Amino acid sequence: MAKATLIKIVFITASITFAHGSHASGNIDSGKTKAIACQVCHGEGGKSKNPLYPVLAGQHAKYIVKQLKAFKAGTRKDPIMNGMAAPLTDSDMEDVAAFFESNGNPQ
Numbered sequence: 001m002a003k004a005t006l007i008k009i010v011f012i013t014a015s016i017t018f019a020h021g022s023h024a025s026g027n028i029d030s031g032k033t034k035a036i037a038c039q040v041c042h043g044e045g046g047k048s049k050n051p052l053y054p055v056l057a058g059q060h061a062k063y064i065v066k067q068l069k070a071f072k073a074g075t076r077k078d079p080i081m082n083g084m085a086a087p088l089t090d091s092d093m094e095d096v097a098a099f100f101e102s103n104g105n106p107q
């Protein structure tokens, strides 16, 4: 599949995933659903096997939220992640961060 097509699919999936917003903050279960699009690149549960994409599994949630905010604000620049972070609300970020911190293994 062409990379551009893959990115388009990911954006569409992300828009659908995030369209409904979120209520709980740092909720692993809602993070699991919201992180479906992320795992296309970052691997199942954030356990990326592709060196192009950082491993997120087991990463501290605080760090993940901080990076997502920086991508959204544009202070950290990456053409893919600036787009991925743009539609995320603060609670979306906290939920996906909680999911990845849990190592992709919700209790």
Ligand code: HEC
Pocket: 007, 010, 034, 035, 037, 038, 039, 040, 041, 042, 052, 053, 054, 056, 063, 064, 065, 067, 068, 077, 078, 080, 081, 084, 085, 096
């Ligand atoms: C199309 C591929 C792709 C998708 C989809 C994607 N990412 Fe990324 N992500 C990347 C790449 C590439 C980087 C490395 C950017 C860099 O070099 O600065 C990255 C970096 C990150 C980082 C920084 C990691 C670190 O160690 O500093 C976080 C956090 C992150 N992504 C979270 C997410 C989340 C959450 C989602 C879903 C909303 C997501 N990503 C979706 C490709 C992707």
